[in-house]
Amino acid sequence: MKNTGNYNISCTKAVFSGWDRMEKTLFHPFDLGKWFLLGFSAWLANLGQGFGTHFNFPSMPRESVFPAEGIPTALLVLICCITVGVAAVCLVLAIVMLWIRSRGDFMFLDNLVHGKTMILKPWGKHSRQGDSLFVFRIASWILFIGFLLIALVSSLLLCWHSIRTGKTDSFCIAGIIFGISCLFIFILTVVFYELSLKSFIVPIMFKRQTGAYDASIEFLTLFSGNTAAFIRYYLMYMLLSVCASIAVIIFVFSTCCLCCIGLVILWLPYLWAVAMLPILTFFRFYSIEFLAQFGDDYNVYAVGSPKE
Secondary structure (H helix, E strand, O other): OHHHHHHHHOHHHHHHHHHHHHHHHHHHOOOOHHHHHHHHHHHHHOOOHHHOOOOOOOOOOOOOOOOOOOHHHEEEHHHHHHHHHHHHHHHHHHHHHHHHHHHHHHHHHHHHHHHHOOHHHHHHOOHHHHHHHHHHHHHHHHHHHHHHHHHHHHHHHHHHEEEHHHOOOOHHHHHHHHHHHHHHHHHHHHHHHHHHEEEEEEEHHHHHHOOOOHHHHHHHHHHOOOOOOOHHHHHHHHHHHHHHHHHHHHHHHHHHHHOEEEEHHOOOOHHHHOOOHHHHHHHHHHHHHHHOOOOHHOOOOOOOOOOO
């Protein structure tokens, strides 16, 4: 393993470099066909995220359409079967979208790095890395959900006596504090995981043509030697995300006078990625420009892969 510390890392430099590459990729020259093709790979890389994947299901009224008593058993069984079936279909769709997004991450990155708008070639070229990322994501979320369930059950057990007696005691207070602390740790860990996975682990996998586990170990080694630099990156990323959100809100409100065209675009699964392509492209370039400051070993533009 090469030296992973003592680098002069600048978030500002990465921001300006990412912005410059985004401008050259999308606007110099401007090509509408290229925009839509690149937007497709950007959409796949963000499938299941963003404005274009929100669905609103009709909610049941406060008073049930059925009486509280006397519901036929057959009807209850039917409702339970439908509920389980819908949940199973949603779970399968979520897993399929996660698999496609894992492939799409490498498609979008490959197109940006090589200045292309290809779909089939990068889909097959990075199939091994995409599948490894998919499995890694599934395993990670199983661990995350398992931790959250254990924490919630532990918190509930501490509060159980107070729930039964209706009196607050020291165990109940401890359970509440424990539950809130675990929830905070869970949210913080998930945010760090998702941002690190997208920003750094995927480019490392792309550069080294390795699996997600090996790339994550290498990232953690790099992070441990340059913690302050990465913290600055995360803070800058959040600041830029707020600015991007404000820009999107301005875009939506400015187009409301045109029959809410902005809202329509943002809620259509593919068109939102096309409309948001400058933002998606910039953030992708920002992360790889930041990572490239650690040397050619982490520069996705450098020819060849480093030797282990």
